Amino acid sequence: MKILLIEDEKDLTKTLKKGLKEAGFNVDVAYDGESGVSLATSGNYDCIILDFKLPKMNGLDVCREIRRNKITTPILMLTVVDSVDMKVKCLDAGADDYLTKPFSFSELLARIRALTRRAKSVPTQIQVADLTINPLSRTVIRGGRKIYLSPKEFDLLYYLASNQGKVLTRTEIGENVWGINFDTGTNYIDVYINYLRRKIDKDFSKKLIHTVRGVGYVFKVE
Structure with a gap:
């Protein structure tokens, strides 16, 4: 399975990429919002992990742009703000789930598996x-x-x-x-x-x- 990680924190990106690869995923990385949109709309991914705070284009705008391009890949948004208002904004922008930093890697994997299971069951109409x-x-x-x-x-x-x-x-x-x-x-x-x-x-x-x-x-x- 192929995952797109859109995250600008280099240390966190390195850790997540290593852990995801060990879990059997192929991982592409984008370090800013514009690059994330470009990869998301040109690649074929099973899941997108998207940070809220990004250079050039924030996570909400990235999410909206991905959905405007008719990309239905599940999106898991990462945020540092644990508030109802933030969760609503993420979901309304088109995210399928959200995870508040800091988080455990095991929970991240569980979220990814849940999202990809749901995506695989989608019929045409x-x-x-x-x-x-x-x-x-x-x-x-x-x-x-x-x-x-x-x-x-x-x-x-x-x-x-x-x-x-x-x-x-x-x-x-x-x-x-x-x-x-x-x-x-x-x-x-x-x-x-x-x-x-x-x-x-x-x-x-x-x-x-x-x-x-x-x-x-x-x-x-x-």
């Missing part, structure tokens, strides 16, 4: 009623109309639709959409479900997102 979801182009169409979603809204919709008919708990949704260290004490899920309902269900007679009181949510045709 999901069709539910008049809703079409294309995970490769990250486009959503309902009733012939294109629906514009933020990166995290898309991830949430894709996970719900991939489990059509299955009642999903908030814990399951949090871990699979926001990452294995998702804080179950937040209301992220309910907030994003409301975002999706306004975009996916509000103007359509057949509702797809349903609340299961005391449990979570289920995606199905009424």
Whole structure:
């Protein structure tokens, strides 16, 4: 498996590259944001490890640019700030998970494995009623109309639709959409479900997102 590491701290980069190679990964390194975007959009990577603070272009802008180029490779963002606001910014920019510095190498490997497992299971397209979801182009169409979603809204919709008919708990949704260290004490899920309902269900007679009181949510045709 091939990993792109975008990190400007030379000592940390050297340590991570050595550890990842010993774990069986091939590793390319970019030391600034612009080089990271160039490599990410021209190479074929299984996972991208992206530092938040970078020369030339910060991690959020790098992440957004990668997603604007229709690159769906899982992105793990590294940050030194452990705050809800920072986590939301990273996820909304298109990151799939985040890890706060300092971190253990074993946890980094666990995050990488979880992200790559999820990426391998992506089908070409999901069709539910008049809703079409294309995970490769990250486009959503309902009733012939294109629906514009933020990166995290898309991830949430894709996970719900991939489990059509299955009642999903908030814990399951949090871990699979926001990452294995998702804080179950937040209301992220309910907030994003409301975002999706306004975009996916509000103007359509057949509702797809349903609340299961005391449990979570289920995606199905009424």
